[in-house]
Amino acid sequence: KAGVTQTPRYLIKTRGQQVTLSCSPISGHRSVSWYQQTPGQGLQFLFEYFSETQRNKGNFPGRFSGRQFSNSRSEMNVSTLELGDSALYLCASSWLTGALTDTQYFGPGTRLTVL
């Protein structure tokens, strides 16, 4: 079974631009989560989508948004990019069985550099 895929793998943008990152979960997985990783703040939860609905949201400004499609693929968008948005963005998918957290499988990440 193919793993979680993320596109693009690397991205360079300038301040003020916007960016869209894509994530394809493992086949059959319905939950997709996004995380931001920076040297200063570490790994931080952005949001989680399940069945096209945002189930949880982390403490990030409204410039960060996401969505999930009916095939469980997900996109996240960052508008009005700032230098501090430079990070590795990781997507994770899981089965989400019941109320308990399930094992999350991560993609390789998208390395975003904002100049």
Next chain:
Amino acid sequence: SQQGEEDPQALSIQEGENATMNCSYKTSINNLQWYRQNSGRGLVHLILIRSNEREKHSGRLRVTLDTSKKSSSLLITASRAADTASYFCATDVNNAGNMLTFGGGTRLMVKP
């Protein structure tokens, strides 16, 4: 904010030795997961241990969980150079679904 904190932040050992990493967290959890990350790449899931479990094994990995102390440890036995990576513990907030809070990680270097 980070719920989990790993200790030590960095660890350097020789091949064949055992490596022990510790994780402490603050609030009640449903489960705790350990992940490995190689040099800025994606996270690889190692083990998930539920709050009603005390110990779990997977190959050369042994994870313990002490919910009374809000701590967990990851033991890698007979380490190899390929085990060189950063290791993170991740906890979930009760009934919050797939929302993980990660610790700062332990950077492990295994010298051949």
